[in-house]
Amino acid sequence: MTTFEFTLPDLGEGLTEAEIVAWLVREGDQVTVDQPVVEVETAKTRVEIPSPRAGRVAALPALAGTVLPVGAPLILLDLGENAVPGRPSSAGSADEAEEQDTAGGRQHAEAPAAALIGYGPTGPPTVPVKPGASTVQDRPCAVVSPVVRRLAREHGLDLRTLPGTGPGGLITRNDVRQAIEGTAADDQGRTDQTTRDVRDPRENRVHRVPLRGGQLATARKFELSHRELPCTTCWLTVDATELVRAAATLGPGIGVTALLTHSCLTALAEHPELNARVDGARDEIVRSRAVYLSLAVQSPLGLRTPVVPEADRLSLRRLADELDRLIGLAREGRLSPVDMGGGTFTLNNYGVLGVDGATPLLNYPEGAMLGVGRLADRPWVVDGELCVRTTVQLSLTFDHRLCDGERGASFLRRVADFVKQPLCLLEARTTC
Structure with a gap:
C-alpha cells in the first residue's frame, strides 16, 4: 500500500496559514482527482481545496477549527497497491522541516506518512516497552505539524507527555497551547496561591469567541x-x-x-x-x-x-x-x-x-x-x-x-x- 500525504498548499498573497472550516470527505471515502475535500478560511477568503490525487481517505489529521500552517499535512490518501511509490515534492516541505526533539540537528523523515505522524488508519500503534524503560519515553509521539514540535521545544514541553485531542490521539497546536497555559497557571499559583484559588464569578456569565481567519x-x-x-x-x-x-x-x-x-x-x-x-x-x-x-x-x-x-x-x-x-x-x-x-x-x-x-x-x-x-x-x-x-x-x-x-x-x-x-x-x- 502506498500512502500519499497531501499538505496544505500555498494559497498565495503571502498567506501562511488557514483554518479548517469543514471536511467534505470522511475516512474511508474514495476521492477523485480535483474533487474538493476540505473547506478552509484564510485571512482573506474562504475556499475549497481539491485533491491532487485519487485514492481512499486513510486519515484526516486535523479537526474542523484547527489552524494549520502552509505545508502541514492536510489529508492522507491510500493510493492502492498499484500506485507509483514515492511522494511528490508538495509533501517535502513538512518532511524537511521535521526536527529531532533532542539537541543535535535536523533529520528528514523517510517513513510513510502514517508512520510520520505516529499512528495508522486504525489508531495509535502498540509499542512494546523495554524492561526498566519509562513508558513515557517509549510512547509514540503523534505529531503532524513541525510548528507543533517547534512550539513545544520553545516552551520546554515533552510531547510524549501530552494527550492528543486529534484523530487517533494526534497532538494539535491547541493541545500544546493549553499545556503552555497550564504551566503558566501553575507557576502563577506557586507565586500567589491565594490569587489562584479565587475565581471571578463574572467569568461564568461570559462567552468567549476566538477571532479567526x-x-x-x-x-x-x-x-x-x-x-x-x-x-x-x-x-x-x-x-x-x-x-x-x-x-x-x-x-x-x-x-x-x-x-x-x-x-x-x-x-x-x-x-x-x-x-x-x-x-x-x-x-x-x-x-x-x-x-x-x-x-x-x-x-x-x-x-x-x-x-x-x-x-x-x-x-x-x-x-x-x-x-x-x-x-x-x-x-x-x-x-x-x-x-x-x-x-x-x-x-x-x-x-x-x-x-x-x-x-x-x-x-x-x-x-x-x-x-x-x-x-x-x-x-x-x-x-x-x-x-x-x-x-x-x-x-x-x-x-x-x-x-x-x-x-x-x-x-x-x-x-x-x-x-x-x-x-x-x-x-x-x-x-x-
Missing part, C-alpha cells in the same frame, strides 16, 4: 489603522436628485454606485495626493500612478474590500460591470485572494446599511476613503423655493499627512459637483 485579519487591520494613521473627516450634504435620474436613464447595469465611483475617480485625477499612502519607515509619501479602487462590501464572512485594478482607466460601462462582478462574488462569499489587496483608495457606501453618515477607519495602509450615506428625500431650497429633493451625505476621511484640510475639502466639493450635475461628469471622462 478573515475576522482576525480585519481586526488587526483596524488596530493598525487606528494606531498608525492620523486621520480626519470632513463631510457635506448634496442634492443627488439628478444623479438618481441619470442612473435610471443610462441603461441596465449603470446604477448609482457606478456613477458615484466614476465621480470619485474623476476627482482623484485632480487630487492625486489622496491616491497615496505614507511610508513611515522612510518618511515618504508614496503616490500611485493608477487608482486601485477598494470597495467596502458586507459579505457572509464579514467586511471585505475587493479591488478594481486601474479603475481610473476603465470606461463607465466596464467599471459598472467590474463593480457588479466583485459585489456579487463578495455577497456570495466567493472572493479569491487575487480579488483583494493592493488598493490605493476606498469607496465605502455605508448608506446601504440605512445610515446617513459615519466616521470610518481607513483601510490600512491606504490614505483616504470616500463615504456615502443613504439616499433620502428631504426638504431642500432650490432657487429660493422650498421643495423635496433626494439628498445624500458625502464624507472624506483621509490621512492628514497626505494633504491639508483645504485640499481634502476641495476633493469632496468636486465629487459633490458631479453628484449634483452628473452630465458634467459624463462630459469629463470617456464613458462607453
Whole structure:
C-alpha cells in the first residue's frame, strides 16, 4: 500500500496559514482527482481545496477549527497497491522541516506518512516497552505539524507527555497551547496561591469567541489603522436628485454606485495626493500612478474590500460591470485572494446599511476613503423655493499627512459637483 500525504498548499498573497472550516470527505471515502475535500478560511477568503490525487481517505489529521500552517499535512490518501511509490515534492516541505526533539540537528523523515505522524488508519500503534524503560519515553509521539514540535521545544514541553485531542490521539497546536497555559497557571499559583484559588464569578456569565481567519485579519487591520494613521473627516450634504435620474436613464447595469465611483475617480485625477499612502519607515509619501479602487462590501464572512485594478482607466460601462462582478462574488462569499489587496483608495457606501453618515477607519495602509450615506428625500431650497429633493451625505476621511484640510475639502466639493450635475461628469471622462 502506498500512502500519499497531501499538505496544505500555498494559497498565495503571502498567506501562511488557514483554518479548517469543514471536511467534505470522511475516512474511508474514495476521492477523485480535483474533487474538493476540505473547506478552509484564510485571512482573506474562504475556499475549497481539491485533491491532487485519487485514492481512499486513510486519515484526516486535523479537526474542523484547527489552524494549520502552509505545508502541514492536510489529508492522507491510500493510493492502492498499484500506485507509483514515492511522494511528490508538495509533501517535502513538512518532511524537511521535521526536527529531532533532542539537541543535535535536523533529520528528514523517510517513513510513510502514517508512520510520520505516529499512528495508522486504525489508531495509535502498540509499542512494546523495554524492561526498566519509562513508558513515557517509549510512547509514540503523534505529531503532524513541525510548528507543533517547534512550539513545544520553545516552551520546554515533552510531547510524549501530552494527550492528543486529534484523530487517533494526534497532538494539535491547541493541545500544546493549553499545556503552555497550564504551566503558566501553575507557576502563577506557586507565586500567589491565594490569587489562584479565587475565581471571578463574572467569568461564568461570559462567552468567549476566538477571532479567526478573515475576522482576525480585519481586526488587526483596524488596530493598525487606528494606531498608525492620523486621520480626519470632513463631510457635506448634496442634492443627488439628478444623479438618481441619470442612473435610471443610462441603461441596465449603470446604477448609482457606478456613477458615484466614476465621480470619485474623476476627482482623484485632480487630487492625486489622496491616491497615496505614507511610508513611515522612510518618511515618504508614496503616490500611485493608477487608482486601485477598494470597495467596502458586507459579505457572509464579514467586511471585505475587493479591488478594481486601474479603475481610473476603465470606461463607465466596464467599471459598472467590474463593480457588479466583485459585489456579487463578495455577497456570495466567493472572493479569491487575487480579488483583494493592493488598493490605493476606498469607496465605502455605508448608506446601504440605512445610515446617513459615519466616521470610518481607513483601510490600512491606504490614505483616504470616500463615504456615502443613504439616499433620502428631504426638504431642500432650490432657487429660493422650498421643495423635496433626494439628498445624500458625502464624507472624506483621509490621512492628514497626505494633504491639508483645504485640499481634502476641495476633493469632496468636486465629487459633490458631479453628484449634483452628473452630465458634467459624463462630459469629463470617456464613458462607453
